[in-house]
Amino acid sequence: MKILDWYILKRYLITFLMMLLLFVPIGITVDLAEKVGRMIENEASLGEVAFYYINFTVYFANLLFPLFLFLSVIWFTSKLANNTEIVAFLSSGTSFSRFLRPYMIGATIVAGFAMFLGMYLAPIASQGFNEFKFKYLKKNKNVQQTRDVYQQINDNDYIYVSNFITRNKTGHKFTYEHFEGNELKYKIFADNIRYIEEDSMYRLTSYLKRSFENGIETVEQENRKLMDLPFELEDLTPVQYAAETKSYGELLKFIAAEKRRGSPNIGRYEVVKLKKWSLPVSIFILTIIAVAVSSIKRRGGMGVNLALGISIAMIYVFFDKVFGVMAEQSNFPAVIAVWFPNVLFGILAVYLLQKAKR
Template identity: 65%
Template sequence: MKILDWYILRRYLFTFFSMLLLFIPIMITVNLAEKIGKILEKEVPFWEVMEYYLNFTIVFANLLFPIFLFLSVIWFTSKLANNTEVIAFLSSGVSFTRFLRPYLIGASIVAAIALLLGLYLAPKANTGFNEFKYKYLKGRAGVQDTKHVYSQINDNDIIYVSSFNPSDKSGRNFTLEHFEGNELKYKIFADQIKYDEKDSTYKLTRYVKRVVGQEDDSIFIQRRMNFDFKFNIEEFTPVSYAAETKTYSDLVRFIEREKKKGSSQIGRYEVVKYRKWSLPVSVFILTIIGLSVSSVKRRGGMGVNLLFGISIALVYVFFDKIFGVMAEQSSFSPLVAVWFPNIIFGILAIYILYNAKR
């Protein structure tokens, strides 16, 4: 690369990471101010709090990558334009397309980081982030998201819990019904089911098994029983964050399994899957828009460009949220919902870039 490429690329990456380092401590401070009461009340160990905010940083950095990038591109490009550096570059015989190249190189680096975060690092961070939240911050209120969980775990067995607590992997009012064809063969009840990670078994409290007979039913009662059920504890995972905690390959398998079970949350899971790919693409779209609108020296200076950039960012987030909710709550296609903002803003990027070249 030439001096121009290195100069712009350094400014591109430096401004982006500086903006991340500037805003992330602000988000942590705001979140800590809101949660500090519960953290002190429950005497959460210091190292768990530090781990929580490390996961918090990764989760929100992954979500806000495109917006931070967009604002940073507008910021440093506006400074170049105000200092007449853009005019100097273009007057030296460099075409606008050639001027765009270091921006696309920088976007490729950031998109690769965003892809790595989305596919591997963010799911692990989401696991720790949500486990801490349900364990210390939400308390029993967190279980509200997991009431009345039904799941068909295979062709013959259906399980149910009235509520499931993800922090200690326990459920209340557990029921298992075993069918052969359309005929119920037996039914298991328990006041509580708890997963024991040490021996990978399920401990049932106040166990009752009712076997359906030809004339009379048989009932077996036991205070405590251990079972090696063939279903995974993930059958009870809260639907509110199940997909966010999985790497891409695990998520694909999880969605296929949920489709076979007839889950009503497929739209939500597929939105998460498609966003892992749409976010890196949005990096290129927003980079082109940011460069095109801020490379011209305006009478209002950098403030006008930032105002325009923030407006576009808000519209992008609005489209992303609205269509995401539509896909999660209705039969609207998750693929269309996730990629529609990129398509609209991609067309806008081409139009603005064309006019910027002129």
């Protein structure tokens, strides 16, 4: 590797690390200022708070990796342009593609780390981050409610509850179906279902059971009935951030199991899975855009390049969030939602790169 490559690569990596070291403490300070009252009110220990902010750093660094990198590349490339160093490089006979090579090497290093972070470290941090937030920071942490939960418990059993409130472990409009093959053997209805912790059983109110055997239907009905049902309390309260807490291998198995069970959160889980691949790719795309935008010396100096870069970054975030929410909340294909911003900005990167070469 020549001196030029080392010079640019060193600046690429150092500026990126400096950007992280600059913004992470600011993010922690702002978050602490906003939430310290609730932490004190809910008696969070100093050790738990410290561990929360370690997880906070990893969690948000993983989410904002491409944007930090994008701004850092614009920053140091604009300095190169203002100091006329890029003109000197290109005047020596170096092509723009050759000038771009150390940027791509740096992007490969950062993308590899981002992939490792997203697949293995970020899930651990997400678990601790979300558990602390739910335990100490939620205003109504004891009133978490899930709606329209439909789950396949195993090959033969299905459950449905219109809503479930964690505070009193009570659900409404409960249905339990048991099949053998394609034949429905019995179906249980209840206006309410409540988990009795001391008995590890469920109490059903307005209980009704319809059984089917050899074409004959029998009906059993009681005002209240205590039952040992073959599912866990967590099946009635699916955690929406569950996918974020699993490594990639665990996530694939988790999604397959949730699809069999008919989980309503499949869109969200698919978005989490696909972003583990799309985020490293976005690092290359945003690096090319940043170099193409900031390698030109402008009359307004570095400020113009930074303003243009921040505008592009905000548009990227807008598309990423909007399409992500669409996939999570509807039947919009997750693969399109996750990859559309990269495809769109990939086209923009090719256009700006060709323009910069000319």
